[in-house]
Amino acid sequence: MRRVGGMVWLGWLIAGPTAWAAAFSVAYGLHGLGCELGWPAVNVGPASLQRVAIALPSLAAILLCLVLLARVKATLGPEAGIPRLGLWIGLIATLYTMAPVLVATSCGA
Amino acid sequence: MKCAALATVPLVLAGCGGPLSTLTPSGPIAQDIAWLWWALLAGAAALALMVFVLVALGFGRPREVAEGRWVFGMGVWFSLAVLTVTLVGALWVGERILPHGPALEVQAHARQWSWTFTHPGAQGPTETDGVLHIPAGQPVDVLITSSDVIHSFWVPQLGGKMDAIPGRQNRLRIEASRPGTYEGLCAEFCGLEHAAMRFEVIAHDPAAWPPLPTTEGIRP
Ligand SMILES: [Cu+2]
Numbered sequence: 001m002r003r004v005g006g007m008v009w010l011g012w013l014i015a016g017p018t019a020w021a022a023a024f025s026v027a028y029g030l031h032g033l034g035c036e037l038g039w040p041a042v043n044v045g046p047a048s049l050q051r052v053a054i055a056l057p058s059l060a061a062i063l064l065c066l067v068l069l070a071r072v073k074a075t076l077g078p079e080a081g082i083p084r085l086g087l088w089i090g091l092i093a094t095l096y097t098m099a100p101v102l103v104a105t106s107c108g109a
Numbered sequence: 110m111k112c113a114a115l116a117t118v119p120l121v122l123a124g125c126g127g128p129l130s131t132l133t134p135s136g137p138i139a140q141d142i143a144w145l146w147w148a149l150l151a152g153a154a155a156l157a158l159m160v161f162v163l164v165a166l167g168f169g170r171p172r173e174v175a176e177g178r179w180v181f182g183m184g185v186w187f188s189l190a191v192l193t194v195t196l197v198g199a200l201w202v203g204e205r206i207l208p209h210g211p212a213l214e215v216q217a218h219a220r221q222w223s224w225t226f227t228h229p230g231a232q233g234p235t236e237t238d239g240v241l242h243i244p245a246g247q248p249v250d251v252l253i254t255s256s257d258v259i260h261s262f263w264v265p266q267l268g269g270k271m272d273a274i275p276g277r278q279n280r281l282r283i284e285a286s287r288p289g290t291y292e293g294l295c296a297e298f299c300g301l302e303h304a305a306m307r308f309e310v311i312a313h314d315p316a317a318w319p320p321l322p323t324t325e326g327i328r329p
Contacts, residue, residue: 092189096192096196099196100196100200103200104200104203104204105203105204105207
């Protein structure tokens, strides 16, 4: 088990919340853009382009958290505890933020 | 000290009533919003109570604490449960109050610092300043516009709040259960006279709708 530097450890620590924050910001921006461009009326398979576009960044964030969760122990060894919690927080926060996207009306109509 | 604190209670509670209170709803949409408010208050109170109990425990003599039960049982699962219930409640209410389905349409136009309302009528549209006329007992969609800065249309007893944005038309659904006069206000700071940017909503008996247009606007 090699030692991991302080900055790298810090990176692992904030990876989960950062993934959530990035997904949330991108989804927020795409939501406004989609309303302006009429995405709710465009169908992509069973869902609208609007839902797909807003959900994709969140799915990417969830995937990223899962991948990092699978590697955190191998990379950080005994110091993996708190970064692992951070990744779980990012994962669950992203699930909660994404859930409304799947059911709620978009663009207020 | 305790007396002084208790004396402020009626003062604070006085804010819960009156014509501009969301806690005295007069229509189904405002009622839904009020229910959501009470649900959020209950959730917040339950979480606050848990924290107070933890603080109180901290003042006692040192003891063995079941760490897993507090950290995961209460800290994580209890908090998540409250969050989940209130999230589902908020989504439910949010969907119910949206302008789905047909409704009578009126227009609200905001400017610094007054409101003009336009109503459809048999003899063409009627315009009034500072007073919006609607029929009671049916949903009404307010189409909201602004000619200068961002304002916000809000009648706390009849529905939610919607911004008036220059260059855009926003739609807000309101409904009054019974005939009466309700108070509205601009809910987005818009300049020096913002606080005086009030208006009235008069809900008419559906049998007497539409009211007669006159030269000064609409007569009930
Ligand atoms: Cu205003």
